[in-house]
């Protein structure tokens with residue numbers, strides 16, 4: 001596809017969280033304007049964007065007005081209704097395309113897509129009611145994890161199926177929503193690959209990074225991941241195959257489990273299993289803001305604009321990123337005094353528990 005924006009054009013972004021905010025800042029640096037569409041009047045991205053629409057994601061009139069007022073639509077979160085993306089795509093360019101979005105927003109569709117492309121995942125089974133949950137548990141055993149097919153993030157929409165627990169109660173605890181049951185992967189490490197695919201099929205990838213979660217929320221990322229070079233190469237190969245198979249345009253992140261008693265640091269490639277594909281910029285790519293020649297946000301803007309992708313080389317021997325969650329952001333002044341440390345705050349007014357308020361990066365010399 002040859003469609004490309006010119007400087008001065010407007011990118012419409014569905015979603016107004018911190019990812020939209022950092023996309024808007026990157027777009028501004030490249031002389032592009034942004035128009036944020038969000039259902040939340042208190043969206044952090046509004047502060048840094050020329051235009052806004054506050055409306056539900058299924059308001060067809062508001063969506064149509066939005067599409068007519070921008071030169072291209074992208075999004076910062078994957079729970080955009082498929083109907084919304086399809087509606088917008090009838091009016092103008094939507095990147096990444098609605099098909100990629102539809103694949104990645106449903107855990108079952110995503111797992112079937114990966115499996116059909118020969119990419120390993122956790123063992124999984126479809127669960128539609130308490131009866132199919134009982135059959136799935138009989139097959140995958142306990143403990144296992146029940147996850148809603150849609151709308152899950154940061155551990156929401158997930159429940160551990162424990163020894164002895166009542167399965168009907170477990171199923172109801174997720175509101176009876178369509179789900180999948182996943183077997184537990186005995187991982188040694190969690191890594192992710194943040195990569196970009198251009199409108200011309202070009203592919204650019206950052207160093208594979210390793211991630212630590214706390215209460216299901218990303219806490220810490222280190223790049224490069226401490227894994228064998230063969231394991232890193234295999235992780236990149238998998239991400240590239242996914243981006244090609246989705247005919248993807250933009251930045252995506254692929255989260256993977258490293259299954260290896262030595263944590264992947266041993267000889268030869270460790271076994272990798274894909275956990276999730278995020279069809280957007282990703283928290284585990286925030287280190288690139290200070291730690292890479294082109295940030296993931298600039299890279300996404302370049303890709304969707306139809307522009308050449310930027311160089312992904314890392315600054316420094318390694319880069320670390322911590323999320324500031326809830327009241328941790330109150331330490332901003334102390335963080336500002338630390339050498340070689342960069343502070344990013346998202347401008348959120350209320351530091352609720354579990355809320356991502358900002359992040360900190362540190363680039364090693």
Ligand code: AMP
Pocket residue numbers: 122145152153154155182183184185186187190213216255275276
């Ligand atoms: P998710 O929302 O699917 O990204 O899951 C959040 C976190 O839960 C992951 O980053 C893992 O730490 C853990 N987790 C999810 N699924 C599995 C699994 N099948 N086996 C082991 N740990 C898992």
